[in-house]
Amino acid sequence: MATPRARILDLMRVSCRLFNTHFNPTGERTGNKILRERLKGPSLLQYYPKEQFSIKQFKRAFPDLSMSDEKEEIRLESVESHKLRGKGKPKKYKLGRERTAGKKKSKRK
Numbered sequence: 001m002a003t004p005r006a007r008i009l010d011l012m013r014v015s016c017r018l019f020n021t022h023f024n025p026t027g028e029r030t031g032n033k034i035l036r037e038r039l040k041g042p043s044l045l046q047y048y049p050k051e052q053f054s055i056k057q058f059k060r061a062f063p064d065l066s067m068s069d070e071k072e073e074i075r076l077e078s079v080e081s082h083k084l085r086g087k088g089k090p091k092k093y094k095l096g097r098e099r100t101a102g103k104k105k106s107k108r109k
Helices: 005-019 032-036 041-047 055-061 070-084
Strands: none
Touching: none
């Protein structure tokens, strides 16, 4: 003779309470497996070094050393070549009159 389903569910409920596990008679996905896993954040933080110094920061810290940043030099040369071809950023005007020199005056009624 087969055991009734209600009795099996009661037994499962009691055993879950005893062994401190989650009672899930329908077998739905709850995400407990993922929530029980160790967090990955702290281990990822330990993987990377605390501070990474750039060449610019190193040059500021030790100005007496003669160092050159090749990437920065290439960037500056590129900016200069763009300026020579007229492709650089536009000049910023500091005076108010120069800023409004090209605008049309609006007629007031």
